[in-house]
Amino acid sequence: MKLLNAGGRLWAEYEGGFFDVAESSGGRFDPDPQAIFDRWAEFRDWVSRNRPAGTGSPATSHLGSPVPRPRQVFAVGFNYADHSGELGAGIPARPLLFPKLPTCVSGPADVVTLAGAQIDWEVELVVVMGKYARGVKADTAWRYVAGLTVGQDLSDRAEQFAGETPQFSLAKSRPGFGPLGPWLVTVDDFADPEDLAITCLLNGEIVQESRTKHLVFGVGTLIEFLSARVPLLPGDVIFTGTPSGIGFSRTPPRFLREDDVLVGRIEGIGDLVTRFEAGKEEG
Template sequence: MPFTLANISGRVALVAGDEYYDLEAVSQGSLGSDPMGALESAGQLAELTTGLSAHQPTGSLADAVLHAPVPTPRNSYGIGLNYRSHAAESNMTVPEAPLVFTKFPSCIVGPNDDVELRSERVDYEGEIVVVIGPGGKDIDEADAWNHVLGLTAGQDVSDRGMQMASKPPHFDLGKSFDTFGPIGPVLVSTDSFADLDSVRVSTHINGEERQNDTTASLMFSIPTLVSYLSRITTLQTGDLIFSGTPEGIGAVQGLFLADGDVITTTVEGVGTMTNRCVRISDHGHPTPNFPPR
């Protein structure tokens, strides 16, 4: 049974249509209010979803304050150059194996939180984010979807100056400033999607479409990524994988984010995030004009 989870002001809730139901209340206390704890209980979440009609909704999503559906992941991974079109626009060689970096978990924020800019070379990267369910080691690719709890939308916001401040580039630092990992608006279970191999992600800046593609264009599929990472590190419930961004990034077009810009990110079957950019200071590091990654 499909289910949708939301983090409402720090309390986990099940979502049905435009309404949400506090999980602790509808489970009669068998499940708590902690969004991270709920990720361990996929079976109960599905069962409770079937009985939501017997409960009064806690409130309307339109009136709710949405936080990151996975607020404190143990690990957060990013995949670079995973769309061939993005590799081409960046003038980069297509990788022979997944190009993996880390986005520090401290960068994760909610679907409507501000993105804080610290330079004039900050870029957007709309992505589909994988949320690990049952963890595991040495997961077979054929079994990988059984280790995925669900999908959400994300932005792999990137400070290109910091990213390219040294050789080799700082993939992790340039992509891990505070607020550089908005995710949401909700977490949707994998069985909610008609075709997991063709989920669409798009990015608009101030209403102008910049990115639009589907997971059908990934060079390394989500099952491949899950299997690949699990052979290096044991995956745990709540770990995040930012699966890669399609073509259309700002650096290639000379269209970096500026104070007041609005990033709108939509993942088909999940929903839309809206993040406003706020220029708060300068990080004071050089911003060489190297090609984007």
């Protein structure tokens, strides 16, 4: 099943048809796409019992983030060995986690303002939680996941490396720097959710290409690590890391420009298309 934020309303694609969740449920579920995660088990049970038929077509030209207002957004650094290698870093012994501020989240229809001259791309598989998780073990972690989507961990490299030590969170949390979409795909739709092709294209050129089986720390390990330290809430988002091919590591470095078209593509999910406009560079 796919969940869509179409014009601010929650739609779902189920067995080949699209339905407006609030209308099809007779108002049982809220039209707000974010609200469904707090009632995720109830929603999945309702769908399985009622098998709702298609009721129309969502406005796919106006898609928002399938998770528009997560309470917590986590990201993982150096989680593909080839990405660590291109930055001259070693493979971490345990997950390197940092927060992206929730206000960075944007959707497929949003145009991202470039806040400087060194804005970089990082395509990532993004996990969305469907259940409160605390002290969860890796071998049961997938039971707590609502679904998967595509994300870009956009990064202001000038801000990130301006000081004596790298500044991760703020450099990656400017408005729009967490695009998600085009929709959320539930875990049961994947033959193997741990081995998906992941690709990033810039103006049609492939700049990143890998498979999620190459994650240093897989989804289960990440959820175990996080939930041992903080509670994970329904609708929380985890960016799982990016493979090699970022702009910063190129010779010469390559960064995003106005009117660029960035496509994040993950097998079984689809294409997240992000467009850009010029912004005022800050000091």
